[in-house]
Amino acid sequence: MTDAPIRAAGSSPGAQSAPIVSVRNLTKTYKMGEVTVEALRKVDLDIARGEFVAISGASGSGKSTFMNILGCLDAPTGGKYVLDGREVESLSRDELSLMRNRKLGFVFQSFNLLSRTTALENVELPLLYRKDTRPADNHEKALAALRAVGLGERVHHHPNQLSGGQQQRVAIARSMVNDPVLILADEPTGNLDTRSSIEIIGLFQGLNVKGITIVLVTHEPDIASYAGRLIVFRDGNVVRDERNPSPLRASDELAKLNPAEKIA
Amino acid sequence: MRMSALLIIALRSLARNKLRSFLTMLGIIIGVGAVIAMLSVGQGAKAMVQTSIASLGTNVITVFPGGGSPGSVRTEAGTTSRLTEDDVEAIRREAEGIRYLTPTARVSAQVKFAGQNWRTSVYGAYPEYLQIRNWNPVEGVSYGMSDERGASKVALLGQTVVKNLFGEGVNAVGQTIRIKNLPFRVIGILESKGQGSFGQDQDDIIIAPYSTVQKKLIGATYAQNLTASAVSEDAIPEASAQIDEILRRRFHIGPSDTPDYTIRTQTEIAQAAGSVSQTMTVLLSSIAGISLLVGGIGIMNIMLVSVTERTREIGIRLAVGAKGRDILLQFLVEAVTISFFGGLIGVALGAGASTFLSSVQGWAVKLSLSSILIAFIFSAATGIFFGWYPARKAARLNPIDALRYE
Numbered sequence A: 001m002t003d004a005p006i007r008a009a010g011s012s013p014g015a016q017s018a019p020i021v022s023v024r025n026l027t028k029t030y031k032m033g034e035v036t037v038e039a040l041r042k043v044d045l046d047i048a049r050g051e052f053v054a055i056s057g058a059s060g061s062g063k064s065t066f067m068n069i070l071g072c073l074d075a076p077t078g079g080k081y082v083l084d085g086r087e088v089e090s091l092s093r094d095e096l097s098l099m100r101n102r103k104l105g106f107v108f109q110s111f112n113l114l115s116r117t118t119a120l121e122n123v124e125l126p127l128l129y130r131k132d133t134r135p136a137d138n139h140e141k142a143l144a145a146l147r148a149v150g151l152g153e154r155v156h157h158h159p160n161q162l163s164g165g166q167q168q169r170v171a172i173a174r175s176m177v178n179d180p181v182l183i184l185a186d187e188p189t190g191n192l193d194t195r196s197s198i199e200i201i202g203l204f205q206g207l208n209v210k211g212i213t214i215v216l217v218t219h220e221p222d223i224a225s226y227a228g229r230l231i232v233f234r235d236g237n238v239v240r241d242e243r244n245p246s247p248l249r250a251s252d253e254l255a256k257l258n259p260a261e262k263i264a
Numbered sequence B: 001m002r003m004s005a006l007l008i009i010a011l012r013s014l015a016r017n018k019l020r021s022f023l024t025m026l027g028i029i030i031g032v033g034a035v036i037a038m039l040s041v042g043q044g045a046k047a048m049v050q051t052s053i054a055s056l057g058t059n060v061i062t063v064f065p066g067g068g069s070p071g072s073v074r075t076e077a078g079t080t081s082r083l084t085e086d087d088v089e090a091i092r093r094e095a096e097g098i099r100y101l102t103p104t105a106r107v108s109a110q111v112k113f114a115g116q117n118w119r120t121s122v123y124g125a126y127p128e129y130l131q132i133r134n135w136n137p138v139e140g141v142s143y144g145m146s147d148e149r150g151a152s153k154v155a156l157l158g159q160t161v162v163k164n165l166f167g168e169g170v171n172a173v174g175q176t177i178r179i180k181n182l183p184f185r186v187i188g189i190l191e192s193k194g195q196g197s198f199g200q201d202q203d204d205i206i207i208a209p210y211s212t213v214q215k216k217l218i219g220a221t222y223a224q225n226l227t228a229s230a231v232s233e234d235a236i237p238e239a240s241a242q243i244d245e246i247l248r249r250r251f252h253i254g255p256s257d258t259p260d261y262t263i264r265t266q267t268e269i270a271q272a273a274g275s276v277s278q279t280m281t282v283l284l285s286s287i288a289g290i291s292l293l294v295g296g297i298g299i300m301n302i303m304l305v306s307v308t309e310r311t312r313e314i315g316i317r318l319a320v321g322a323k324g325r326d327i328l329l330q331f332l333v334e335a336v337t338i339s340f341f342g343g344l345i346g347v348a349l350g351a352g353a354s355t356f357l358s359s360v361q362g363w364a365v366k367l368s369l370s371s372i373l374i375a376f377i378f379s380a381a382t383g384i385f386f387g388w389y390p391a392r393k394a395a396r397l398n399p400i401d402a403l404r405y406e
């Protein structure tokens, strides 16, 4: 697979309005012996290029299931999913890997960094799985990504030598290093305190400004208010989908949180 | 992913569990060491048998009276054709494929010199017996046809006989020894031939003219066997067939009847010995192969454990875009790294054991480059073969299942 056709579609004037994510009748059913759990029941959703979407909903409502399918980590039971112009059902295992590598970035609640591996190597990881880059460039790119998330001084630290917030920054650096079109974050701030949470959201907002579409799952209404659109799940369905005309800006909120820091 | 990156991942993962990696390697080390040692011993034995067969002479054909193998129970007197000097003359006249030919007679006799006693085999044969066996006197000379015709009491002594009869530093040539109390003049001493194919001492021998031994020591006219050499190695089958044809005619044996003599060629003996040592090599190698197999199962076991332990890591790699092939290679490289280093240490150990067996134990051991290569290739192949299943298992994981694995 080459990404040439996708780029062409993206840059053509007509495709500009085409959503980056488009799901129709998406279902996911888990079978465990006699019991079947319908985690997603016919979800229809479009997400436009450049949106910042927050997803919330009760525990077990199907948010993670939905995110994993969007991230090509899991396959739906039924329905259609078009990602950046490509029908995901028709892709082979290798093509899905390529999608995850080039188009997608994933940030997890539990960070999912390789232990006993430095921050730099963790960020380099997606670059190692593409054949069209030189090792020296990989290094530079990974370093740049770590600097962008404010960890330029910690590149040789192992995950267990970093705080939770710092680990999540490494994960964000890793998700952005291949210049994806879509970053999916499943409760990225779930394990962090308020301040670190806002800092992380700030990073996402920065990426969003550069044109990367962000979809973020959160339980906290505070965090959701930084997004331009809020989607609520209940029992595997989208029950609310509304725009937020004036999302909060993380930089403003951080300044309010600790005015002393600004002076210093 | 680049090979160098895969290698670094493999080495790190092995370094993380040093003891476990070493124990896994141990199976391969022992297997490869055994392969090397066994092949060396097998090839050494083969080489030893080959030299001792070569010491029989060149292109040798032997005719024994009696059917079947020499020394078998079927050599009862009366039912057996008796080989005489007339047969020898007939074969010499008619068989073109034969260069040298002699009847031989053997008797065990007490030999004396100046109060020293020694029991040995005395061979009676024409002078050309020495040409057939490629055997030359190191001192003195051989006897000639005139000694044969005159039944002279002259003798050639093997080195063992000289040592036991004369001791060190005495010039035996020219002395007179007594064989069965008859005086024989020592005219030459034979070069040493060492051990024969059955471990017997080939130097414990006295050779004298055929007529002398037959008339003076045995009192018979029948040869115990005929020893001949063909004109060339290629001529052996032809020469053997010619002898057979002549003897059948002389003894009135039909072409389809079983003759009551046996013709044995050096090629046959070499083949028989070769197949014995071949069997031995195969046997030893299969024992070694089994230990390599056990080592391979050890690798498979540990790789399965490693895949399970690192399921989340596999999930992370898949999530950031690793293909199944990348994961497969990662674990395959790890398995091959174990077996490669195991093979390396095993080769060193096997070579050491071979050297020990040859220098300290005095075994005939031949360490060859080919056996080292074989062992190496086998150990790497073991890594690929037994690493394949766990690696494929890792490569087939679903990203989400791997990430959720606890």
Ligand SMILES: Nc1ncnc2c1ncn2[C@@H]1O[C@H](COP(=O)(O)OP(=O)(O)OP(=O)(O)O)[C@@H](O)[C@H]1O
Binding pocket: A030, A031, A032, A037, A038, A039, A057, A058, A059, A060, A061, A062, A063, A064, A065, A066
């Ligand atoms: N692997 C699985 N096997 C069986 N059932 C599953 C599996 N994963 C999720 N489920 C079920 O699917 C439903 C949706 O789960 P999901 O993880 O998507 O919820 P969620 O909205 O992310 O919840 P939370 O906010 O607690 O993370 C739940 O009822 C859950 O029990």
Ligand SMILES: [Mg+2]
Binding pocket: A063, A064, A065, A186
């Ligand atoms: Mg969830």
